[in-house]
Amino acid sequence: MMTAPLLNSRQRDLVNKILVTGIATFVLLTFIAPLGYMFTTAIKSTKQMGDSGAPWYWPFSIKSVEYQGKALEIYQVPLPEGMRELAILKKTNAQTTFLDPQNLEAEPIVWEGNWRKLDPVYVSDAQWQNFKQAWDDLNFPLLFRNSVLLAGVGTFGDVLSAILVSYGFARFNFRGKNVLFMILIATIILPVQATLIPTYLVFAKIGWTNTLLPLIVPHFFANGYNVFLLRQYFMQIPRELDEAAMIDGANPLQVLFQVIIPQSIPAITAVSLFHFFFAWNDFFTPLVYLASSPELWPLSVGLQKFNALYGRLPNLIQTGALITLVLPVTIFFFAQRIFMQGIVFTGVEK
Amino acid sequence: MALSQTRSLSQTTSKSGSFLSRSQERWGYFFLSPWIIGFLVFTLIPILGTLYFSLTNYSPVTPDETKFLGFGNYKTMLTDAKVAKSLVVTIKYAALSIPVSFIVGLGLAVLVNAKNLAGKNFFRTMFYMPAMIPVVAGALVWAGVMNTQTGWMNQMLETAGVQGPDWLNDPGWIYAALVFIGLWGLGNLMLTLLAGMQGVPTELYEAATIDGANGWQKFMKITLPMISPVIFYNMTLMLIGAFKYFDLAYVLKNGTGGPADSTLFYNLNLYKNAFTYNLMGYGSALAWVLFLIVLALTLVLFRTANMWVYYGGEGRN
Secondary structure, three states, X not given: OOXXXXXXXXXXXXXHHHHHXXXXXXXXXXXXXHHHHHHHHHOOOHHHHHOOOOOOOOOEEEOEEEEOOEEEEEEEEEEOOEEEEEEEEEEOOOEEEEEEOOEOOOXXXXXXXXXXXXXXXEEEOOOOHHHHHHHHHHOHHHHHHHHHHHHHHHHHHHHXXXXXXXXXXXXXOOOOHHHHHHHHHHHXXXXXXXXXXXXXXXXXXXXXXXXXXXXXXXXHHOOHHHHHHHHHHHXXXXXXXXXXXXXXXOOHHHHHHHHHHHHOHHHHHHHHHHHHHHHHHOOHHHHHHOOOOHHHOOHHHHHHHHHHHOOOOHHHHHHHHHHHHHHHHHHHHHHHHHHHHXXXXXXXXX | OHHHXXXXXXHHHHHOOHHHHHHHHHHHHHHHHHHHHHHHHHHHHHHHHHHHHHOEOOOOOOHHHOOEOOOHHHHHHHHOHHHHHHHHHHHHHHHHHHHHHHHHHHHHHHHHOOOOOXXXXXXXXXXHHHXXXXXXXXXXXXXXXXXXXXXHHHHHHHHOOOOOOOOOOOOOOHHHHHHHHHHHHOHHHXXXXXXXXXXXXXXXXXXXXXXXXXXXXXXXXXXXXXXXXXXXXXXXXXXXXXXXXXXHHHHHOOOOOOOOOOOXXXXXXXXXXXXXXXXXXXXXXXXXXXXXXXXXXXXXHHHOXXXXXXXXXXXXX
């Protein structure tokens, strides 16, 4: 009699692996199920959304056949000879007249019973033209252009200024440096509302409201978050590199551009991406400053207004949401390593 | 001046004479100038401006009737039912969302850190991904999922024989809805907790194994205490986040604050006063109080900073 263990350790590991990965897959599917809803709804028609009998996971329509200029819906009918797919010609509560979709000229078939008890025959029927409609109704190209402009120019300004400021903090000594750095860190958590009203009033006074300027110009003065990240990175670059360049006669600006920046491309890329998405997703500031200029709205505001307007067309709203999130999500997948390392860097090191 | 020189000063520069340190200083201020100017123009002066406006009844519609009220706006706030409601809404949301987000975030971090998980990077990326979805788009997707007629959430509950609630129109369920939606933004929390877990020295676990501890005991007695600084840091940020909460509430209910003011977050109330009713003096008072609340929470974070700064330096891998 042998009592060998049911599984050896290798097999046990495999079972564990399948179990844990299975759980993770289930959790993940639940977590991103709303994206599935978004996708199928985005390609449904209003009628398909209202059809509770149809399968939920994909747009389906009741199969129909053209007869004398009318579309006849096809149902599954239990006849003595078995289940048949027949097109409804005439329906009453007591009996229904059917045609054979294969042979429309043949004698109609009469079935005693309520047609409502029958199951319709569904065929896949995706409404790809929803994309075209949402694209046009949203005025997507315009919103997209505004978002790219805002996020692009803002990112350029912010990263450029953050590089200068981080270099100042990382490499030079001056009175009040520590205090200034503390203030800089404190501004990260400062709510925009604390400064919003006077800033808004000044921008209104100089005619900047309902232009892109209030959303772009302040970005040219560095923000604490980006400076914090870049300063950490710059401080890790050996000073010997600076000094070698200085011996060759480089001034601090040249050191920055010839030594520090080329050494920091990964960090600068991460900061640029962070800032780009921060600006891309910003909703509050454009809402405040561009309230009466629809032609300047970025995607965030445009999509919200679209929702307020088209509340009765939930399918088109999902189409709109879908075309809005494609770009950020795609960029994320390409740059996920940079993103996720950057987050860990700020979250744990700070 | 040498006294004010910081520790990060390298050996070579500290030995050099006053000419060099003066040039150091000049270059330093030169490079800092964008931020210093920006801080003065876009932060410090506006904050003081907010304080000034908060003492008046300024409205851009009737600028000629502006009067100095002293602390009148602040007194009004004390008796303003909307302010009280907005604070209740904000705190209620924070009290509900912080523990739930934290437990789910920790669960996800444990899951994607599991020794036996195949395709770790894939799962980490996928669980993080929803955090990259623009807030407005995400809100609309969830609003669809929670639709009582066509949403998957209630259809699923129905198959299980449960009548689903009207998530977005029932003041009792809207917070649950907001918490659900908030889960999509958990990526950052998950990743920082994960990094914290990976930073726990493995010797601790080995020692515990020798002492006969099981997995749950190790998690409760080693992992949790060791990552508590990260947890605390994230919780404080989430609390501050509740006071900054705006976008989701605005998008889901088109800025109405409904149903029955149950999404009238502090910030939404501020926005409505300042930009819908044009009560910018009163709005400034609300903004200044918000500033003080966030400042107080930040000070708590800073006062306890040595906890997590020490950790960050030691636990990196």
